[in-house]
Amino acid sequence: MDLGLSEEQELLKGFVRDFLEKECPETRVREMEEDERGYKPEFWRMMAAQGWQGMIIPQQYGGTGMTFTDLIVLLEEFGRALVPGPFISTVVLGAIPILQAGTEEQKQAFLPKIAAGELIMTLALTEPSARWDADGVAMPARAEGDSFVLSGTKLFVPDAHVSDCMLVAARTKESANPEDGITLFLVDSKSAGIQFTALKTIAADKQCEVAFNEVRVPKANVLGEVDKGWPIIRGVKSKAAVAACAYMVGLAQMDFDITLEYAKQRIQFGRPIGSFQAIQHKFADMIIDVDGSRFITYKAAWALQENEPDAEMLVSMAKAWCNEAARRVVAHGQQIHGGIGFTKDYKIELYFRRQKWMELMWGDADYHRELVADKLAI
Amino acid sequence: MDFRFTPEEEAFRQELRSWLRENVPPNWEGVFLEEEVEEWKQGLAFVRKLAEKGWVAPAWPKEYGGMEASPALQLAYNEEMGYQRAPIGSIVQSVGYIGPAILFFGTEEQKRQHLPPVTAGETVWCQGYSEPEAGSDLASLKTRAVKDGDDYVINGDKTWTSNAHRSDWCILLARTDPAAPKHKGISFFLVDMKSPGITVQPVMNMANVHSFNQVFFEDVRVPKSALLGQENQGWYIAAMTLDFERSSLVAMAVSMAKRALDDLVGYCRETRVKGKSLLASPLVRHKLAEMAIEIEVGKYMVYRVVSLQARMEPGSIEAAVCKLYNTELDVRVANTGLEILGLYGQLHKDSKWTQLMGRFQKSYMYAIAMVVGGGSSEIQRNIIAMRGLGLPRG
Numbered sequence: 001m002d003l004g005l006s007e008e009q010e011l012l013k014g015f016v017r018d019f020l021e022k023e024c025p026e027t028r029v030r031e032m033e034e035d036e037r038g039y040k041p042e043f044w045r046m047m048a049a050q051g052w053q054g055m056i057i058p059q060q061y062g063g064t065g066m067t068f069t070d071l072i073v074l075l076e077e078f079g080r081a082l083v084p085g086p087f088i089s090t091v092v093l094g095a096i097p098i099l100q101a102g103t104e105e106q107k108q109a110f111l112p113k114i115a116a117g118e119l120i121m122t123l124a125l126t127e128p129s130a131r132w133d134a135d136g137v138a139m140p141a142r143a144e145g146d147s148f149v150l151s152g153t154k155l156f157v158p159d160a161h162v163s164d165c166m167l168v169a170a171r172t173k174e175s176a177n178p179e180d181g182i183t184l185f186l187v188d189s190k191s192a193g194i195q196f197t198a199l200k201t202i203a204a205d206k207q208c209e210v211a212f213n214e215v216r217v218p219k220a221n222v223l224g225e226v227d228k229g230w231p232i233i234r235g236v237k238s239k240a241a242v243a244a245c246a247y248m249v250g251l252a253q254m255d256f257d258i259t260l261e262y263a264k265q266r267i268q269f270g271r272p273i274g275s276f277q278a279i280q281h282k283f284a285d286m287i288i289d290v291d292g293s294r295f296i297t298y299k300a301a302w303a304l305q306e307n308e309p310d311a312e313m314l315v316s317m318a319k320a321w322c323n324e325a326a327r328r329v330v331a332h333g334q335q336i337h338g339g340i341g342f343t344k345d346y347k348i349e350l351y352f353r354r355q356k357w358m359e360l361m362w363g364d365a366d367y368h369r370e371l372v373a374d375k376l377a378i
Numbered sequence: 379m380d381f382r383f384t385p386e387e388e389a390f391r392q393e394l395r396s397w398l399r400e401n402v403p404p405n406w407e408g409v410f411l412e413e414e415v416e417e418w419k420q421g422l423a424f425v426r427k428l429a430e431k432g433w434v435a436p437a438w439p440k441e442y443g444g445m446e447a448s449p450a451l452q453l454a455y456n457e458e459m460g461y462q463r464a465p466i467g468s469i470v471q472s473v474g475y476i477g478p479a480i481l482f483f484g485t486e487e488q489k490r491q492h493l494p495p496v497t498a499g500e501t502v503w504c505q506g507y508s509e510p511e512a513g514s515d516l517a518s519l520k521t522r523a524v525k526d527g528d529d530y531v532i533n534g535d536k537t538w539t540s541n542a543h544r545s546d547w548c549i550l551l552a553r554t555d556p557a558a559p560k561h562k563g564i565s566f567f568l569v570d571m572k573s574p575g576i577t578v579q580p581v582m583n584m585a586n587v588h589s590f591n592q593v594f595f596e597d598v599r600v601p602k603s604a605l606l607g608q609e610n611q612g613w614y615i616a617a618m619t620l621d622f623e624r625s626s627l628v629a630m631a632v633s634m635a636k637r638a639l640d641d642l643v644g645y646c647r648e649t650r651v652k653g654k655s656l657l658a659s660p661l662v663r664h665k666l667a668e669m670a671i672e673i674e675v676g677k678y679m680v681y682r683v684v685s686l687q688a689r690m691e692p693g694s695i696e697a698a699v700c701k702l703y704n705t706e707l708d709v710r711v712a713n714t715g716l717e718i719l720g721l722y723g724q725l726h727k728d729s730k731w732t733q734l735m736g737r738f739q740k741s742y743m744y745a746i747a748m749v750v751g752g753g754s755s756e757i758q759r760n761i762i763a764m765r766g767l768g769l770p771r772g
Contacts, residue, residue: 001387001450002380003678003685009379069379260767275770280763287762288703291696295678302381317671372670373663376643 003295009073016074019050020081026347032084033204037162039085048117053091057099061111068239068305072246072297079250082354084205086120086159092243093158093236094121097167097184101224101232106186110165123236124154124168124187124210132237132363134178134230139212141170141183146219148172148185150212158361160208161196163189168212173227184229186221203357238304238312241319241362245297248326248358252290255333255351259286262348263336273336282332289325296321313375320368323359330355381681383454391454394433398462401427406463407727407735413467413589418544421465422499428466429499435473437626438481442489443497449688453629453681460630461637468541472496472503474626476549479619480568483607492547492568506536506550506569506593507616514757516551517560517613521595523552523567530554530567530605532575532598538751542578542591545571550595551612558610566612567604574598585743620752621694628697628704629680631748635673635704635711638741641734642666642715656718665714673711676704695766702758705748712742 005013023043032038047053056071057063071091078087095114098106113119129136139152150170160166166187173181187194193215199207224232260283263274273279300318303311330352334341341348359365383391403420428434429443437452438444447455459466466473473496480492495501512519521534532552542548548569555563569576575598581590607615643666646656656662679700686693715738716723727736749755763769 001383001453001681001685002688003682004689005379260769264769271772272770274763275772277760277763277772280767280769280772281756281759283767283769284699284702284759284762287699287766291682291699292675292679292703295682296675298379299381299674299678302379306382314674317674320667321671321675366664369664369667369671372667373657376666376670377647377657377663 003298005073009070012070013073013077016077017080020077020083024081024083026350029082029084029350030344036198038159038206039162044085044120045117047087048115051115053087053095053117054111054115056091057095057111057115061107062115063111069298069301072242072301075243075246076250076253076294079247079252079358080254082251082254082350086122086162086206088240088243088247089122089159089163090114090120092240093123094119094165094167096239097123097223097232097236098186100235101184106223110186119165120159120163121165121167122157122159122163123233123240124157124160124166125233125237126154126156128153128155130156132367134182134233137169137171137178137182137230139168139170141172141185141217143172143219144216147216148183148219148222150185150187150215150217152212154210154212156199157208157210159206160189160210161198161206165189166210167223168217169229169233179230181227182229182233183226184223184232185217186223187215187217191215191217201357203354205354205357234312237362238315241315241368242297242301242304244358244361245293245300245318245322248322248355249290249294249297251351251354251358252286252293252326252329255330255348255355256283256286256290258348258351259283259333259336279336282336286329286332289329293318293322293325310375313372316363316368316371316375319363320365320372323365323368326355327359383450387448387451387454390451391458394455394458395462397431398458398464402462402464405735406465407737407740413541413587417465418468421468424465425469425499428464429497432497434469434497434499435477438473438477438493438497442477442481442493449684452626453684456626456629457633460633463634463637468502468544469496469499470627471505471540472501475619476503476505479549479566479615480606482618483566483611483615485603487603488568488606501546502541502544503547503549504539504542504545504571504593506539506542506548508538509535510537510592514754516616517564519551519553519564521550521552522556523554523565523600525554526599528602529599530602532567532569532595532600534595536593536595537581537590539578539591539593540589542571542593543580543588547571548593549606551616554612555610561613563610564612564616565609566606566615567600568606569598569600569604573600583747585740621697627752628676628700629684631704631708632673632676632680635676635708638711638715638737639666639669639673641737642669642718645734646718662718665718669711669714672707676700676707679703695762698753698758698761698766701752702755702762705745706755708741708745708748712738712745716742 051064054063055066058065098110127136141148141150166189168185168187169182171181172183175181193213195211197209201207263279264272266273296318300314303314333348334352337348340346436445436447436455440446477493477496480488509519523530523532548571550567550569551564553563554565575596577594579592580588581592583589646662649656683693683696683700719733722733723738725732
């Protein structure tokens with residue numbers, strides 16, 4: 001039992017932090033908020049050169065075959081630097097389900113390209129009902145010859161507009177059990193009949209409305225089996241939720257670090273505001289929230305990696321906790337910064353807005369508490 | 379990043395678990411400060427059985443009756459003891475931090491004199507730190523120890539001294555150099571409670587139990603060998619031993635909270651309101667889920683402190699974070715229990731109507747002692763902010 005990072009993970013963490021401090025400063029983050037694509041292809045290629053998109057892809061498919069907890073260490077640093085762009089979409093929402101459920105042919109077709117930074121992916125799951133459960137997947141896909149035809153609207157799809165390929169969840173069968181009858185399709189984002197509209201969000205990240213109008217997808221592009229997509233989605237949702245936790249851990253830690261520095265510098269009443277007990281006690285509470293988030297996230301990530309029987313429950317515990325803990329941290333961060341925190345002149349506001357984004361993605365606290373309650377009640 | 383215990387650690391956990399299931403008294407109420415007379419006797423008998431197994435102080439060296447357990451094995455031990463509500467209130471302090479202080483700062487003679495009787499379940503220790511005018515500001519304590527030939531002569535009074543009336547020995551902080559800055563003139567003594575000049579006066583706590591005492595020292599003469607460590611090193615020893623105390627106590631407290639949750643879930647499953655189990659009520663589900671999540675978070679805070687110990691890395695601030703979070707958590711856990719129990723929550727354990735043996739009622743009161751004792755929550759926050767984060771003193 002050892003909750004510390006391995007030597008390799010410490011090296012990775014240090015390297016990623018240095019790299020991002022240089023290549024992804026605040027100016028880049030702000031620039032990407034205004035940018036239509038939300039990422040810079042040069043930066044994407046630089047990350048691929050470090051092997052990051054291929055980190056969890058086995059060597060036989062062009063990756064480096066590292067573990068899920070290694071990826072969590074990386075994503076914590078991404079949260080710290082607020083790295084914009086389709087990294088989680090491509091790696092967690094794209095590569096992971098293909099690795100898990102793809103045919104050998106599909107793996108060969110997609111994974112080496114993802115690892116090389118040549119392919120951007122995402123998962124189109126949620127719809128205007130804005131639900132994360134199987135009931136939320138209502139968009140039909142009807143079989144027609146050697147294709148399926150998809151029609152309907154997917155909403156809150158991250159990075160869809162810059163994707164090369166989307167994994168799309170659609171209903172291929174009506175059934176009393178909503179988890180039965182969902183199929184996952186690998187859909188070329190340039191297919192005829194697809195229209196993307198970027199959504200304006202609090203974090204200025206790039207989520208999209210994706211309209212499917214009679215989009216034809218070859219049957220060979222089904223991932224896994226027809227009607228049996230939900231277990232794959234369930235696995236992805238767990239990993240995506242933990243990825244969001246890791247991002248929030250890094251984000252909350254950095255918000256804390258910036259605010260601590262500020263409280264030591266900012267003078268009021270002739271002394272640093274950090275000398276006031278009212279401020280000091282906020283910092284103690286922030287530490288609890290940052291540390292609490294980090295270690296429950298590590299536990300959930302480790303449990304997923306090791307296929308522990310209670311992994312899903314731990315994921316829900318982690319996401320419910322991190323959502324609220326990170327929100328408390330960034331709220332304190334704003335309060336301690338006072339007026340300057342409410343402006344675009346200072347970086348702390350970026351953390352406040354991004355936290356809300358990650359809080360909502362892959363299930364808010366109420367959603368995950370309900371899942372925890374379900375499991376407690378068994 | 380590895381959350382797995384070794385096969386040996388798991389095997390020990392299983393062995394201890396089955397032993398505890400057989401040996402924890404069946405009607406055991408299970409708040410570990412077993413303070414009422416009957417409970418205290420049951421607790422002492424239990425500790426003697428534990429001593430026969432050699433399981434009183436797993437972390438201590440074998441030569442003093444310990445097991446030389448790794449931090450992870452000790453964690454497994456603490457988790458099991460907490461979950462099974464082992465009645466070890468009589469040794470919590472001696473095993474948790476008094477013994478470790480003697481191990482760390484004591485002479486060979488002091489170790490041989492004091493440690494084996496603890497692991498044999500024969501001696502009880504109490505803590506003489508707080509004074510009526512020195513609570514959170516402990517370093518302002520006024521009890522004096524004046525050197526007189528080969529002895530020290532002690533005068534002063536101590537308060538909140540749990541179990542002083544049942545103790546054989548007392549650790550005592552007393553001022554040996556009144557001219558020095560307040561933290562630097564304090565020494566740490568090991569005092570025989572049978573020494574002439576000691577009077578113990580009961581202080582009833584709000585649970586109507588005699589646990590606290592005020593202890594008066596009037597010209598109490600102790601030999602030089604009662605001094606632990608160097609003269610005027612007492613503050614340092616006390617601060618360091620509090621770190622020992624925090625991690626082991628908290629590990630037990632978290633698993634006790636988990637047990638409380640499991641009991642509460644069981645109660646909700648059986649209790650029907652409007653024809654439905656309480657587990658179907660959205661508000662109850664919300665409370666239980668939140669409790670489960672907060673307990674799980676507390677658990678890994680403990681694991682983190684243990685990981686630092688195993689790596690021999692400093693973890694004093696982390697231990698303070700852990701103590702702060704988990705004691706405040708226990709207040710919420712007890713409150714959640716009472717909310718769910720409704721009118722029944724207020725009942726004492728002796729009522730024929732009481733639910734879950736009145737444990738939540740008792741822990742509702744005792745939980746607020748835990749956010750005060752061992753350094754209040756506010757003191758923990760000060761320590762974290764100033765010592766941990768380097769924020770300037772106000």
